[in-house]
Amino acid sequence: MSTGIAAPARSEPRAGRHDFAHLLRAEWTKFRTVRGWVIGMLAAALVVVLLGLLSASGNHSSCDSGPVETSCPAVPVGPDGEAVADAFTFMHRPLAGDGAITVRVTSLTGIITYPPPDHDEIVPGVVPWAKAGIMVKESTRQGTAYAAVMVTGAHGVRMQHDFTQDTAGRPGGVTAESPRWLRLVRSGDTLTGYESADGTSWTEVGTARPAGLPSTIQVGLFVTSPGDLTVKQADLGGSIEQVRFTQASAVFDHVGLQGDTPSGAWSRDVVGSSGTTDWERFHRANGVQESGGTFTLSGSGDIAPRMDGQTIERTLTGALTGLILVVVVAVMYIAAEYRRGLIHTTLLAEPRRGRVLAAKALMIGAVTFCATLPAVVVTVVVGERILRANGNYILPVSALTEVRVLIGVAALLAVAAVLALALGVVFRRGVAAVVTAVVVIVVPHVLATTSVLPDSAAQWLLRLTPAAGFAVQQSVPEYAHVLGHYAPQAGYYPLAPWAGFAVLCGYTAAALGLALLRLRRADA
Known part of the structure; x- marks a missing residue:
C-alpha cells in the first residue's frame, strides 16, 4: 500500500516541471517567430553599443604645457589598485x-x-x-x-x-x-x-x-x-x-x-x-x-x-535608450495577445494563470539579459580603449567590481523588461503600459542626473522609485573621509549598488503580484 501512494507523489513534481518546461519552450517559440520583437531586442542591444562608443569617441582630454597640449601625467595608484x-x-x-x-x-x-x-x-x-x-x-x-x-x-x-x-x-x-x-x-x-x-x-x-x-x-x-x-x-x-x-x-x-x-x-x-x-x-x-x-x-x-576621472559606467550612456526599447518589446510581447484575443488560447492550453505569467516573465527576462549582456561587455571594453586613446584617465576598479557592473546593467535591463511585462498585463493596452514604465523607471533617472532638481530631491527620487536600480552601475564608491560632491549628476547614487537593484526588484515583484491578481479576475 505504501508503494502505491509514494509513486504518484514522486511523479507529480516531474510532471509539473515537464509542463513548465514545455510552457517555456512555447513562449520562446512565440517570441522568436515574431520578427518585430526580435528586431526590437537586437535594436536595444545595438543602441547600447553605438551610443556608448559614440559618446566615448567624442570625449577628449589633455594637459597644457605652456602653449602646447600634452598627454596628462600618470595618476598614482595605491596598494589596492585604486587611483x-x-x-x-x-x-x-x-x-x-x-x-x-x-x-x-x-x-x-x-x-x-x-x-x-x-x-x-x-x-x-x-x-x-x-x-x-x-x-x-x-x-x-x-x-x-x-x-x-x-x-x-x-x-x-x-x-x-x-x-x-x-x-x-x-x-x-x-x-x-x-x-x-x-x-x-x-x-x-x-x-x-x-x-x-x-x-x-x-x-x-x-x-x-x-x-x-x-x-x-x-x-x-x-x-x-x-x-x-x-x-x-x-x-x-x-x-x-x-x-x-x-x-x-x-x-x-x-x-x-x-x-x-x-x-x-x-x-x-x-x-x-x-x-x-x-x-x-x-x-x-x-x-x-x-x-x-x-x-x-x-x-x-x-x-x-582620487575621485576625478572617467568611470567605466560612463561608456554605458546608451543603456537608458536601450532600456526604453526593451520596455516597448516587453509590453508588446504581452499586449499583442490581448489585442488579438490570443490570450484565451494561451489560457486554454495552460489554465494555471500563475504558471503562464511566470513563464512569460522568465522568458522576457532571459531574452533581454542574453541579448544585452554581450552589448554591455563590448561597450565597456571597447569604450575604455577609446577613452584612453583620447587622453582620458579611467579610474581603475577591481575585476570583481567590473564584473558586477557588466552583469548588473544587463540584469537591470532584464528586470525592467519583466516590470514592463507586468504593467502590460495590468493595463492590457500597450501605450498605457509603455508610458507608465518609462515614467516610473526612466523619467526619475533623467530628472535626477541632468541637474534639473536639487541634489536632495534627486537623491530621494533614486531611493524611492524603480530608478534606484541604476545604482548597480556605480563603480567608484563614496569615501566618508574624502570631501566630494556625491550627487547623482556626478554619478553617485544614494543607495549601495545591490540595494538600489533590490528596490527595482521589489517594484517588479509588486507589479507581478498585481498582474497575477488581474489575470485571475479576468482573462481579457
Whole structure:
C-alpha cells in the first residue's frame, strides 16, 4: 500500500516541471517567430553599443604645457589598485625594523584662496579634511603603502592607512592651550596609533597592517590640505561645484623617535608637488621651518582616493535608450495577445494563470539579459580603449567590481523588461503600459542626473522609485573621509549598488503580484 501512494507523489513534481518546461519552450517559440520583437531586442542591444562608443569617441582630454597640449601625467595608484591623491609635505628619516614616533601638535592653521561669497581675497581658514600628524610610509614615491595618525581641520583625530582606510579617534581641534599628542608604533607588520591630551595617558586610536611595508621605512611628520569645495544651487536647478586651492600649516614639538634611525638632519620632501596657477607657483610656502626643537610644516594636497576621472559606467550612456526599447518589446510581447484575443488560447492550453505569467516573465527576462549582456561587455571594453586613446584617465576598479557592473546593467535591463511585462498585463493596452514604465523607471533617472532638481530631491527620487536600480552601475564608491560632491549628476547614487537593484526588484515583484491578481479576475 505504501508503494502505491509514494509513486504518484514522486511523479507529480516531474510532471509539473515537464509542463513548465514545455510552457517555456512555447513562449520562446512565440517570441522568436515574431520578427518585430526580435528586431526590437537586437535594436536595444545595438543602441547600447553605438551610443556608448559614440559618446566615448567624442570625449577628449589633455594637459597644457605652456602653449602646447600634452598627454596628462600618470595618476598614482595605491596598494589596492585604486587611483589616489598623494601630495603632502613630509619631514622624515629612515626607520629599520620596529620603532615608534611621538609628537605634540600645538597648532593647525591655514589659508583658503578666494572663497565665496565675494571671491576677492585670500582668507585664513582650515578646511575640514586638512591633515597634520605623523606617518610611516614605504617610500616617498606616490602611491606607496603608509599609515598615519593625525589631527584634522574638523574631524578630530584620525588614523588612516593605504588611502581608503579611516578610523576615528576623539573629536575636537588643536590649539596651544589644548594640544594633541600623537604616537605611532611599529611592531612587525602591525602599526598602532595612539593619542593623548597630556603625553602621559594614552588612548589607542586603531591598528593597521599596510600592504607590503619593507623592513626599512620612512617615518616622520607631515601636513597636507585638500581643496575647498563649495556647491551652489544653480538658477535652473541642479548644482555647481567649485574647488579652490588651500594650504595648511602645523606646529610640532616634543618630537621623539625610538628604534634604529640615523642621527643628524631630517630629510624634507614635498611629495607630489605640482603648481597649477601663477599664485600657487610663486606664493606657495610648502616646506619645513625649524627653531629650537619646534617644527612648522606647511603643505597642500591630499592623501586619499582620487575621485576625478572617467568611470567605466560612463561608456554605458546608451543603456537608458536601450532600456526604453526593451520596455516597448516587453509590453508588446504581452499586449499583442490581448489585442488579438490570443490570450484565451494561451489560457486554454495552460489554465494555471500563475504558471503562464511566470513563464512569460522568465522568458522576457532571459531574452533581454542574453541579448544585452554581450552589448554591455563590448561597450565597456571597447569604450575604455577609446577613452584612453583620447587622453582620458579611467579610474581603475577591481575585476570583481567590473564584473558586477557588466552583469548588473544587463540584469537591470532584464528586470525592467519583466516590470514592463507586468504593467502590460495590468493595463492590457500597450501605450498605457509603455508610458507608465518609462515614467516610473526612466523619467526619475533623467530628472535626477541632468541637474534639473536639487541634489536632495534627486537623491530621494533614486531611493524611492524603480530608478534606484541604476545604482548597480556605480563603480567608484563614496569615501566618508574624502570631501566630494556625491550627487547623482556626478554619478553617485544614494543607495549601495545591490540595494538600489533590490528596490527595482521589489517594484517588479509588486507589479507581478498585481498582474497575477488581474489575470485571475479576468482573462481579457
